Amino acid sequence: MxxxxxxxxxxxxxxxxxxxxxxxxxxxxxxxxxxxxxxxxxxxxxxxxxxxxxxxxxxxxxxxxxxxxxxxxxxxxxxxxxxxxxxxxxxxxxxxxxxxxxxxxxxxxxxxxxxxxxxxxxxxxxxxxxxxxxxxxxxxxxxxxxxxxxxxxxxxxxxxxxxxxxxxxxxxxxxxxxxxxxxxxxxxxxxxxxxxxxxxxxxxxxxxxxxxxxxxxxxxxxxxxxxxxxxxxxxxxxxxxxxxxxxxxxxxxxxxxxxxxxxxxxxxxxxxxxxxxxxxxxxxxxxxxxxxxxxxTRQPEEMTEFRLVRDIDPTPFIPKSDDMKHSCEEILNIQTSGLAKRLDHTGCKHVVVGISGGLDSTLALLVCVRTFDYLSLDRKGIHGITMPGFGTTDRTHLNAVNLMESLGVTVHEISIAKSVTQHFEDIGHDSAKHDVTYENSQARERTQILMDMANRVGGLVVGTGDLSELALGWATYNGDHMSMYGVNASIPKTLIRHLVRYVADNDVDAQSRLTLLDIIDTPISPELIPADENGNISQKTEDLVGPYELHDFFLYHYLRFGYRPAKLFLMATVAFDGHDPSVSAYDHDTIKHWLKTFFRRFFAQQFKRSCLPDGPKVGSVSLSPRGDWRMPSDASCCLWLEEIDSLK
The missing domain is CATH 3.60.110.10 (Carbon-nitrogen hydrolase)
Incomplete structure (x- = not known):
């Protein structure tokens, strides 16, 4: 063994x-x-x-x-x-x-x-x-x-x-x-x-x-x-x-x-x-x-070289093709039922959700629409707010507006540029310095707008953050990290794309479908850094924190089974060796690099997960501090990083 x-x-x-x-x-x-x-x-x-x-x-x-x-x-x-x-x-x-x-x-x-x-x-x-x-x-x-x-x-x-x-x-x-x-x-x-x-x-x-x-x-x-x-x-x-x-x-x-x-x-x-x-x-x-x-039994006389020949699924969160439709419907029903209960309990007939034109907010909006239909509520009670900032591109902005209009929800557009610029002046930050303050100020301003709008209309802020972002801490503390109910909290990034495609193929009209398909093809980005000279997204998440298909692979096996880094590395080298055309191929050095990033960020960002909003569990892996994952925010990751450094 x-x-x-x-x-x-x-x-x-x-x-x-x-x-x-x-x-x-x-x-x-x-x-x-x-x-x-x-x-x-x-x-x-x-x-x-x-x-x-x-x-x-x-x-x-x-x-x-x-x-x-x-x-x-x-x-x-x-x-x-x-x-x-x-x-x-x-x-x-x-x-x-x-x-x-x-x-x-x-x-x-x-x-x-x-x-x-x-x-x-x-x-x-x-x-x-x-x-x-x-x-x-x-x-x-x-x-x-x-x-x-x-x-x-x-x-x-x-x-x-x-x-x-x-x-x-x-x-x-x-x-x-x-x-x-x-x-x-x-x-x-x-x-x-x-x-x-x-x-x-x-x-x-x-x-x-x-x-x-x-x-x-x-x-x-x-x-x-x-x-x-x-x-x-x-x-x-x-x-x-x-x-x-x-x-x-x-x-x-x-x-x-x-x-x-x-x-x-x-x-x-x-x-x-x-x-x-x-x-x-x-x-x-x-x-x-x-x-x-x-x-x-007896002690072997000689140790044979081990070679992993077991089939390793590179996308463990994604249902197999013959079960995809049923699984997507099941997941959406869980999300819908979770939000429906929260609305029923609070008596709210309004929700507020920030719409960026990206995958996460799109799925959250689709869940809101299904929930309102399920509860026989007017979709106009869904307040979708697009909040363009310094990094918002025409593509994502247009998709956000088109999707909200085609789904029949109430559309709000509130630019954060003026308020964030004023905020920079108030705290003495140079707006030309595109650092963490520059980025997080935008995320927190958007959250303030959502929360205050929810107070104004008497509704709930529906969170858009997903499981992969929570694992890596790729969220602004008390910014997009916070909401009143997070419908995507236990859904990983690799699965969200499939859920949105399922809705596009089965649940919406032709105009909404075209918008959803373009959202699926849009690079993942928080759009907190200005666009490039051609108006395209310059800040791509996977260039910064690593490929989500790798991180979701690490996340699934670490949370489900507690595998040590050496085993995760071995399994990933088999899963991503290029034999499966549905995922990218990665060499050993690349896998090792992002494995180290995963554990470093996973440990360092626990403090964000310790105060997560409520949200429904949909699969076997969850990071809820009230249920599946209870970890001290100040634990050391040196044992895990040392083993990764020793990998050949």
Whole structure:
């Protein structure tokens, strides 16, 4: 396990029923391939050494002895391999036979786990041959020349670097209380399932849902391997399912009904799972009743070089295309409902919002319009105020006015140039000096106008600031940082563009749509510095604080899972390596530079977040000081910056 990632595999070899020699060679071939690809843990189907469909041949002493010989062959084969292999075979314990998973590493049997729930209905007759783990007491047996103690207690296997996994076998998953419930509560990060599940109409979809839901419910990864081609088709067919899921998300699914061996490999984000568990208080509460025997695996003889091959989404805040419309509507409904409740509670029939012609204020205005329509209020109660200043361009000014007019809200235009110039004279500031005083004075003047206008009309000031700006502190303290209700407070910059486009494509007339599309194409800027000689925006936010697609990537993974800078850097180098045309490509030095900027600003600007206005949470990440993020304003960021400086 490196950077919190564990590389696992689900294997589906070809089998020959009752041909243990053929089967073990097929197993070893897949182990060798997996080991060469850096896999740490590989799981095979149920009874994979003999084949699942031997039926009454399981009563044959010869088959049992040959299965043990095959296991000895595997032990010898794996003597110099660090990979942990989990194979299935029948194991005789005294006068009973158990359906077992055998854990092998470096030529040693690490442990044996017997199946708990034996199906004995429909096409399954396992109790004809096997006994349950619940039927045995602790016993020591000799298998493949090794003394092994077999017990009925649940077992959690722990690797040298702290990775924990548990085992269940086929029907165990389908039972009302799967062993994986207790195993994950006892600390298992990964559950492996050795299975022999036949194919029936509709069963596969149910199985997928079962695995997905179990991994989500237990906040774990689930590695599932079910037998396939070569098993007996006398009465049923085995499709050969290999599935790897992580907290409800499918990372790998094999091709069913494939006559060739299959090997599915995925990298599990263990840090992510553990972060979810730590923050889920119901999970930690349930852990009080969990128990399991802890079994240590062996120390690797050599450390292999780690390479991240997991698919990393460069835009984690943005819904996938097949879910985009539904997600955008859901987000807008949350924003609308939040503002509607605040208006209903206060009895206000007026809102005031500053309209700059940029994305954030545009989305805030669109939410106001939806809210007033939802409450059956006159849109003229929405007071949109455009406040041109020293850096306002014709493009943004025209878009602001056109949008307000086409949406039918009350339009106000109040220039701040005269009042800010007077303010500079009052405080003795040189207006030719374009410094922080020059910029912040404009933002605070605009906020004063909004607040005073709200008092005049008896309304609320609706804030426009977004999650990305709050994370970076890219807002003027007590300026645009302040409002009476912030509808965009938990929406990141990368998502706002998609929300505005959704409204443009679905909710407005042709004139409004044209304006919205031009706003989407306008460079992001606070427009606090005068335009260039051609009248274009000279102050571009992303040139100053960095690309929002990078910052939103850092923000999502840091707030959701608490990843350290080294892991964020590694993931970003994969996500932004140029393979995804929807985002820009960044070299390692650029990523490192903006990662340092992110943490430096994130820590330094907490004081602004400590006094945020109310606003609705719409996703899993929020910076509300009353809910998701509580951080001292004077914390040091030196540990994070030092790790970034050490990155190669």
């Amino acid at each position: 490196k950077y919190g990632f564990a590389t696992v595999a689900a294997a589906v070899p070809r089998v020959k029923v009752a041909d243990t020699h053929y089967n073990i060679l097929a197993i070893e071939e897949q182990i060798a391939i997996a080991n060469s690809r850096g896999v740490e843990l590989i799981v095979f189907p149920e009874l994979s050494i003999t084949g699942y469909s031997c039926q009454d041949l399981f009563h044959s002493q010869l088959l049992l002895e040959k299965a043990e010989d095959a296991l000895m062959h595997l032990l010898d084969f794996s003597r110099k391999l660090d990979i942990i292999s989990v194979v299935g075979m029948p194991v005789a314990v005294g006068d009973i036979l158990l359906n077992c998973a055998v854990v092998v590493q470096q030529g040693v049997i690490i442990g044996i786990v017997p199946k708990t729930f034996l199906p004995n209905y429909g096409e399954f007759y396992e109790k004809r041959w096997f006994c349950s783990a619940l039927d045995i007491h602790s016993q020591t047996i000799y298998i493949a020349g090794n003394p092994i103690t077999i017990t009925p207690e649940p077992k959690v296997f722990t690797t040298y670097d702290g990775l924990k996994f548990g085992i269940e076998i086929c029907e165990d998953l389908w039972s009302p209380l799967p062993p994986s419930n207790n195993l994950t509560l006892a600390g298992a990060d990964i559950i492996v399932n050795l299975s022999a599940s036949d194919e029936l109409i509709g069963k596969h979809q149910y199985l997928r849902q079962l695995i997905s839901q179990q991994s989500a419910r237990t906040l774990s990864a689930y590695v599932y391997s079910s037998c396939g081609f070569g098993e007996s088709t006398q009465d049923v067919v085995y499709g050969g399912n290999a599935i790897i899921a992580e907290n409800g998300r499918m990372l790998f699914e094999s091709e069913r009904f494939c006559k060739e061996p299959q090997l599915g490999i995925a990298q599990i984000d263990i840090d992510r799972l553990r972060s979810e568990r730590r923050s889920n208080t119901t999970f930690t509460l349930a852990q009080r009743t969990a128990s399991a025997v802890d079994i240590k």
